[in-house]
Amino acid sequence: MPHQKFIARLQAVEDLSEDERRQIAALPATLRQVADGEIVLRQGETASRCVFVVHGFLYQTRIVGDRSQILAFHVPGDMPCLHTLLVSPMDADLVGLGPTIVGAVAHSQLKQLLDGSVHLTRAFWRETLIDAAISRRWIARLGAQAALAKVAHLICELAARLELVGLLDDGCFQMPMTQRHVADACGLSIVHVNRTIQELRHRGLIAWEGSEIELLQPEELRRLADFAPDYLTGARRT
Amino acid sequence: MPHQKFIARLQAVEDLSEDERRQIAALPATLRQVADGEIVLRQGETASRCVFVVHGFLYQTRIVGDRSQILAFHVPGDMPCLHTLLVSPMDADLVGLGPTIVGAVAHSQLKQLLDGSVHLTRAFWRETLIDAAISRRWIARLGAQAALAKVAHLICELAARLELVGLLDDGCFQMPMTQRHVADACGLSIVHVNRTIQELRHRGLIAWEGSEIELLQPEELRRLADFAPDYLTGARRT
DNA sequence: CGTTTGGTTGAGGTCCATCAATCGCGGTGG
DNA sequence: CCACCGCGATTGATGGACCTCAACCAAACG
Incomplete structure (x- = not known):
C-alpha cells in the first residue's frame, strides 16, 4: 500500500x-x-x-x-x-x-x-x-524567465506532476507551500514573489488560499510560463 | 584512441x-x-x-x-x-x-x-x-548568486572538469567561449558579462585572452564563487 | 491574550538590462 | 595592398525589474 x-x-x-x-x-x-x-x-x-x-x-x-x-x-x-x-x-x-x-x-x-x-x-x-x-x-526557468513567468512555471510544473499521480482535482491541488518557498525556488525575494502572485491572481490565472492552489486558466498560465509537460514523463519512443 | x-x-x-x-x-x-x-x-x-x-x-x-x-x-x-x-x-x-x-x-x-x-x-x-x-x-548558481559569483563559478567548474581529463595546464585552459556564451549560461546580458569579467580581471583573479583562460588566484576565485569540486566525481563511498 | 508565522504594502535603492556607439581584429575581395 | 565587412569586445547613458528595509495586518496557537 x-x-x-x-x-x-x-x-x-x-x-x-x-x-x-x-x-x-x-x-x-x-x-x-x-x-x-x-x-x-x-x-x-x-x-x-x-x-x-x-x-x-x-x-x-x-x-x-x-x-x-x-x-x-x-x-x-x-x-x-x-x-x-x-x-x-x-x-x-x-x-x-x-x-x-x-x-x-x-x-x-x-x-x-x-x-x-x-x-x-x-x-x-x-x-x-x-x-x-x-x-x-x-x-532555463531561473536563467531566462522573468519573475511572473518563473512563478507561473513552477505552479504549472507542480500541477502537472501531481496530475501524474492523481493528485490534481479539476485544476486544483493541495500543497502547504509558503511564499518563502516560492521565493527560494525561483531565486526571488519574498516581497517580489508576493507581488508576482498578486499579479497572477489579478489576471485571473490562479487562485491560492491557504494550501489550496487552483489553476483558473491553465491554458493562459501555460502560455505565460512557456510550459509544456512533455519532459515529466520522458516521452517514450513508440 | x-x-x-x-x-x-x-x-x-x-x-x-x-x-x-x-x-x-x-x-x-x-x-x-x-x-x-x-x-x-x-x-x-x-x-x-x-x-x-x-x-x-x-x-x-x-x-x-x-x-x-x-x-x-x-x-x-x-x-x-x-x-x-x-x-x-x-x-x-x-x-x-x-x-x-x-x-x-x-x-x-x-x-x-x-x-x-x-x-x-x-x-x-x-x-x-x-x-x-x-x-x-x-x-543554485542561477538562483542565488550575483553576477560576479555566477561567472566565477562557471569558470571554476570548467577548469575543474577539464582538469579531470588532463586538459588543465597549470591553471590554464583553452576554450573558444565568447562572452555571449557566458551570458547565455549565466542568465546575464552580454554587456554585464563584459563588465563582470573586467572586474574579475581587475581583481587579478583571472586572465582571459582569446580562447585562453587562466586562473591567476584559484583559491580566491573559488571562495568568491563558493565553489567546491566535490560534485564533479560523485565522491564514492569507501 | 501575547506571540508567532505568513501575507501584504510602501518607499527607496541597486543591480543589471537595454540601447547605442565605438574599437580592434581577422577575413575577404577588389 | 588596402578598403570594406562582420564579429566580438568594450564603453557610456538611461531605465527598469527586482531587492531591501520597515511597518502593518490577519490568522493560528499556546
Missing part, C-alpha cells in the same frame, strides 16, 4: 509487468512521519537508504552564500534520493513540506532487486533521468 | 576492470568533425546514437521566450546525450563550440554492452547522475 504511488510513478515512466510490480511492492520499507520543516536527510550525509514520498511533500534546499536555494520539490511517488544509491553524499538538505509520510528502503535491498533485473534497472535509471530533465527546466 | 578521454572520464567516476575498458574501446564509433556553431543534435530530435566529445567542446542550448539559455557545457570525455538512450527526445540543441571532433555510438551497440554488464550499467548510470549533480549546481 505505501508503495502504491511510487509504483504508479514508475509505471508512468516505464511499463512494468505484474511480476515486477509485485517485486517492488515486496521491498521492505519502513514508514515514517515527517514534520513540517523537519530535515529527513542532511547535506553531506551519506545515505544508506532511499526515501520515497508516500503522502505530503519534500523539498531539497541548499545554502549558497547568505541565501538558501530550493533545488527541487518532491511529490508523492517521488524517490528524491535515488541517486544516493550510486553517488554518495547528499548535495542538499531534504526537508519536509507540511506533515508528510515517507517510506525508506535500504540500499542493499534496492541493489539486490536491481541486480536481478535489467528492465527494472532501466526503469529506475529513467526515473533519475526525469529528475535531471526537471532540473534542466529549472535552469 | 578516440574513446580514450571517454574511458578516462568513466574511470574517474567508477573503477573499471581492464576487460571493461577493452569492451568500451571496442564499441564501434564513427568520428565526425563539427564546426563552430554547428548543431549536432536538434531539440525535439530522437537520437539513435550517443555522441561523445573527443576533442573540443559542445554545449546545449534551449530557446525560452525571446532568449536562449545554455543548459550545459561538455568537455572532452563527456557523453552529452547519454540520456537519450532511455528518455527519447532532446530537450535542447546540442551545438559545437569551436572546431570539435565527436564520436557517435549506436544506441543498439550501447544497450547490448550494458545489458551484458551490471557494473558497466552502473558506471554509465553514475555518469548521468553526475550530469544531474552539475545541473543542480547550475540551479
Whole structure:
C-alpha cells in the first residue's frame, strides 16, 4: 500500500509487468512521519537508504552564500534520493513540506532487486533521468524567465506532476507551500514573489488560499510560463 | 584512441576492470568533425546514437521566450546525450563550440554492452547522475548568486572538469567561449558579462585572452564563487 | 491574550538590462 | 595592398525589474 504511488510513478515512466510490480511492492520499507520543516536527510550525509514520498511533500534546499536555494520539490511517488544509491553524499538538505509520510528502503535491498533485473534497472535509471530533465527546466526557468513567468512555471510544473499521480482535482491541488518557498525556488525575494502572485491572481490565472492552489486558466498560465509537460514523463519512443 | 578521454572520464567516476575498458574501446564509433556553431543534435530530435566529445567542446542550448539559455557545457570525455538512450527526445540543441571532433555510438551497440554488464550499467548510470549533480549546481548558481559569483563559478567548474581529463595546464585552459556564451549560461546580458569579467580581471583573479583562460588566484576565485569540486566525481563511498 | 508565522504594502535603492556607439581584429575581395 | 565587412569586445547613458528595509495586518496557537 505505501508503495502504491511510487509504483504508479514508475509505471508512468516505464511499463512494468505484474511480476515486477509485485517485486517492488515486496521491498521492505519502513514508514515514517515527517514534520513540517523537519530535515529527513542532511547535506553531506551519506545515505544508506532511499526515501520515497508516500503522502505530503519534500523539498531539497541548499545554502549558497547568505541565501538558501530550493533545488527541487518532491511529490508523492517521488524517490528524491535515488541517486544516493550510486553517488554518495547528499548535495542538499531534504526537508519536509507540511506533515508528510515517507517510506525508506535500504540500499542493499534496492541493489539486490536491481541486480536481478535489467528492465527494472532501466526503469529506475529513467526515473533519475526525469529528475535531471526537471532540473534542466529549472535552469532555463531561473536563467531566462522573468519573475511572473518563473512563478507561473513552477505552479504549472507542480500541477502537472501531481496530475501524474492523481493528485490534481479539476485544476486544483493541495500543497502547504509558503511564499518563502516560492521565493527560494525561483531565486526571488519574498516581497517580489508576493507581488508576482498578486499579479497572477489579478489576471485571473490562479487562485491560492491557504494550501489550496487552483489553476483558473491553465491554458493562459501555460502560455505565460512557456510550459509544456512533455519532459515529466520522458516521452517514450513508440 | 578516440574513446580514450571517454574511458578516462568513466574511470574517474567508477573503477573499471581492464576487460571493461577493452569492451568500451571496442564499441564501434564513427568520428565526425563539427564546426563552430554547428548543431549536432536538434531539440525535439530522437537520437539513435550517443555522441561523445573527443576533442573540443559542445554545449546545449534551449530557446525560452525571446532568449536562449545554455543548459550545459561538455568537455572532452563527456557523453552529452547519454540520456537519450532511455528518455527519447532532446530537450535542447546540442551545438559545437569551436572546431570539435565527436564520436557517435549506436544506441543498439550501447544497450547490448550494458545489458551484458551490471557494473558497466552502473558506471554509465553514475555518469548521468553526475550530469544531474552539475545541473543542480547550475540551479543554485542561477538562483542565488550575483553576477560576479555566477561567472566565477562557471569558470571554476570548467577548469575543474577539464582538469579531470588532463586538459588543465597549470591553471590554464583553452576554450573558444565568447562572452555571449557566458551570458547565455549565466542568465546575464552580454554587456554585464563584459563588465563582470573586467572586474574579475581587475581583481587579478583571472586572465582571459582569446580562447585562453587562466586562473591567476584559484583559491580566491573559488571562495568568491563558493565553489567546491566535490560534485564533479560523485565522491564514492569507501 | 501575547506571540508567532505568513501575507501584504510602501518607499527607496541597486543591480543589471537595454540601447547605442565605438574599437580592434581577422577575413575577404577588389 | 588596402578598403570594406562582420564579429566580438568594450564603453557610456538611461531605465527598469527586482531587492531591501520597515511597518502593518490577519490568522493560528499556546
